[in-house]
Amino acid sequence: MSRIPLYLKERIEEVNKRALLDSFESQKLPRWEKTAITWFALMIFWMVVSASFHWQNILIGSIVTFIVSLLMYDMFTGDIQSSGNVVIKTLRILLLYIPQYIFIMAFRLLESNLKVMKHAIFLDINPGIVKIDSDLHSQTGLTILANSITLTPGTMTIDTVRKLDESKLYVHWIDVETMDRDKAGSMIKGDIEEWLKNIFW
Amino acid sequence: MIEYVFLLLGVILMITGSIGVLRFPDVYTRLHASTKCDTGGAMSILIALTIVAEAPMLIKVKFLILAFLIAMINPMIAHAIARGAHKSGVEPEGIIDIYARDGF
Amino acid sequence: MTADNLKRLVALLLVLSLAYVLLPMEYSRSDDMVSYEHYVENWEEVGVSNLVMGVLADWRLYDSVIEAMIFFTGVLGSYLLLEDESK
Amino acid sequence: MMMSNIVRTTTKMVSPFLVTYSIYIMLYGHLTPGGGFQAGVILAVSIILLMTAHGSKNLEEKVNETWFKMIENIMAISILIMVSIGLVFGAMFYNFLHRGTFGLPISGGMIPLFNIFVGLKVGAGFMVIYYALLRWF
Structure with a gap:
């Protein structure tokens, strides 16, 4: 590295940084997939909150959550890794990863509460x-x-x-x-x- | 039967959190007690309520939204209070403070 | 008579006329029909399952609309009062 | 003025759910507890959370003070127009729409419409007050 002159070094670092940023940016999801995932999550939230399976309820909920997801598509899906099919990925997140996380965190939370009790x-x-x-x-x-x-x-x-x-x-x-x-x-x-x-x- | 266990656990955790807030020496350690015991106690009381409530399954799930929001927002508030305290010059007790040494 | 005294006179007249209207009214509770009984009996008339909303938005819609206008006035007043004079 | 990374991201993650919940309370005000005023307060709070976390300067192109003033005025006028349409059908404040079936989302005549108008008006009104207070900084 000592043979590279000083003024070139900064340029090389800058180019490296930009390549790294591009590689991170290319891992993001396209816009319609973000909107679809947001719509799906908000639809689940709507069904839980309104607690009814009547067709009017489902119709109103899908329209409302579609408008909200068009406006706020980037809020919690902006950093999800893009790899593989969207449907498979969403199902895997819902059925495998989130229960796993809740299972891990429940026991860690209980352990931390007991530890605070001991410290207190x-x-x-x-x-x-x-x-x-x-x-x-x-x-x-x-x-x-x-x-x-x-x-x-x-x-x-x-x-x-x-x-x-x-x-x-x-x-x-x-x-x-x-x-x-x-x-x-x-x-x-x-x-x-x-x-x-x-x-x- | 199991709901009384959860309810009792929640109450005990809340009381422990208040004892911790009274006994710990400075802001940061007190935040430990308040954050963890609040989150754990509230969630366990919510689980007890979910079991007790005489309602259809779909309505019981509504309690999970409260649990989700508590688990999301409580750590954030603890972090904001701790960072604000450090920014306004509250010195933490203890053996090491890398955050102040790094110049924040 | 100055303008201030005129204002005070108008205010006094308003208070006296309000007292003349409001004080002789019958305030004792009548035993035959209380208002909530009427509301609960004629629940189906409005057609909503939330009775509070039925009272607020059907039987007493006049009240609610004026309340919304009062909120509008409050927003307008605070907006004008809090205006930054330095700009 | 901007708060830290964690606060910003958490408010971003929570705000779509808050907006959906406020719209639920607004649309279902005639079936469940709640109503227009409460929905408007939640709507305003979800925007104020984002603005305090991200800094009001950074959100200038996304939310605009003029919009809120316009929404509030339009909603105030449309409430007045809606209640005076009843004059054509018989009396002022007359519920002129079809009542529908008891207990379904689309029922109650103009009560859901009234809730929507009041909710948007209250939310926009609180945003206007917030902007008026913000001008002193």
């Missing part, structure tokens, strides 16, 4: 703020990871830093066990990050 009674705390790395680069994935970290035992996200290739999380740990970044990352994140990589980029 014995006051054996050793707090500190540590920094961990993450492989997720999209906003939604990082947000769900941070919210899950807040609900898992003993940790709470203070801030996230999202740059193009590296995203970091600052985590307040109520009982600091290790200062090493990789070890702390694997202890804090657990298997949630692996799960989130299935859906978000």
